[in-house]
Amino acid sequence: MMSKNKIIYNNLWAVLICVLSTYANSIYALDNDDNDKFVVVLDAGHGGHDPGNRGNGYKEKDIALKVVLSVGKALEDDGRFKVVYTRKTDEFIELHERGKIANKAKADLFVSIHCNSHKSQAFGTETFVLGLHANDENFNVAKNENSVILLEDNYEANYEGFDPNSPESLIGLMIMQEEYLDQSLTLASFVQNRFTKTLKRKSRGVKQAGFVVLHQTYMPSVLIELGFLTNNKEGKYLNSKKGQSDMATSIITSIVDYKESLDAAYYIPEPEKPVVSDTVTNNFPIAETETLSDEEVNVNGIIFKVQISAGSTDIELQPQNFNGLDQLSKVQVGDVYKYYFGSTGNYNSINELKATAINKGFDSSFVVAFKNNELIPLDEALKAGAASN
Numbered sequence: 001m002m003s004k005n006k007i008i009y010n011n012l013w014a015v016l017i018c019v020l021s022t023y024a025n026s027i028y029a030l031d032n033d034d035n036d037k038f039v040v041v042l043d044a045g046h047g048g049h050d051p052g053n054r055g056n057g058y059k060e061k062d063i064a065l066k067v068v069l070s071v072g073k074a075l076e077d078d079g080r081f082k083v084v085y086t087r088k089t090d091e092f093i094e095l096h097e098r099g100k101i102a103n104k105a106k107a108d109l110f111v112s113i114h115c116n117s118h119k120s121q122a123f124g125t126e127t128f129v130l131g132l133h134a135n136d137e138n139f140n141v142a143k144n145e146n147s148v149i150l151l152e153d154n155y156e157a158n159y160e161g162f163d164p165n166s167p168e169s170l171i172g173l174m175i176m177q178e179e180y181l182d183q184s185l186t187l188a189s190f191v192q193n194r195f196t197k198t199l200k201r202k203s204r205g206v207k208q209a210g211f212v213v214l215h216q217t218y219m220p221s222v223l224i225e226l227g228f229l230t231n232n233k234e235g236k237y238l239n240s241k242k243g244q245s246d247m248a249t250s251i252i253t254s255i256v257d258y259k260e261s262l263d264a265a266y267y268i269p270e271p272e273k274p275v276v277s278d279t280v281t282n283n284f285p286i287a288e289t290e291t292l293s294d295e296e297v298n299v300n301g302i303i304f305k306v307q308i309s310a311g312s313t314d315i316e317l318q319p320q321n322f323n324g325l326d327q328l329s330k331v332q333v334g335d336v337y338k339y340y341f342g343s344t345g346n347y348n349s350i351n352e353l354k355a356t357a358i359n360k361g362f363d364s365s366f367v368v369a370f371k372n373n374e375l376i377p378l379d380e381a382l383k384a385g386a387a388s389n
Helices: 004-035 060-077 095-104 136-151 175-197 232-238 241-264 347-359 378-388
Strands: 038-044 081-085 109-116 125-130 203-209 221-228 302-311 328-333 336-344 366-371 374-376
Touching (some): 038 060, 060 221, 175 221, 175 241, 221 241, 232 241, 241 378, 336 347
């Protein structure tokens, strides 16, 4: 017969196992919830003993952090997102650590926020993706942001001899990020379009440059320069609560647009219903399916294309240069050329063309939408098309 103490001990052990099991299940459930969310890593540039640029006496590190916290709060309130910060306070985080944070989080997106500076009264926003600098101006922007590694302990070991002042050191940066270039360019375009259309800020475009912080990440990544603190008017605006709120709101909307565009890529619309005509021919009424041109299908003026490639090389639009594909077009976005196959107002047709492009070897092809010759989120295009039916 068991002693009373042993019975109590066994009962306590059973309760403990039950509690631990419940806790483990709750943690597992939380992990599953997080796994369903779109993970965004927000990186406020500089921090701690690195103030960033001090144009007009303002501190880049403070403005970047305030904008990041506003963006993060809004995304956290949206149940579709999980937000990870490289810093939430005024602390110095080494560039290679910022990349590690994003990679460890298995992020879907990395957004780094900064403010620009110049010796002149230059002004305007620009968004960078990783790539070889196309000119001295892009190189100088990247050099300024990369120079923070000189403030780090053991930077030579952390960056394997990388020299932020050497153009040659940048040549290898683009290779590991190349597979994410298209997605990075799409988000960058959304950001710049929002700044221009909503806030009426001057756009200096989407550009490529060799930023170490982008090189460290293995996901679609952008670096946003909110504007120039060295410009008297723009610096004052960016240092104000209104300016920071405005810029944050535009970035939030751009990230949401980007995520919804990815979601829309997996959306399969219902087959189109035939258009019934009551036209009378030879006194006999007929009902038939009208054959409309692709351009006529979408009454909202939206055109779909298949993006098949992007890069810094200007390629002649000839079938032999694109594995035999014709119906080619291209758009220059900053220093980058985007190449498209097909042009139609019919979403079903463009998906057929996408399949053709994939069969021709363009495995990373995806559908994009334009209205009035400007790139718009794919889900916005699909909603407009549904509203017109």
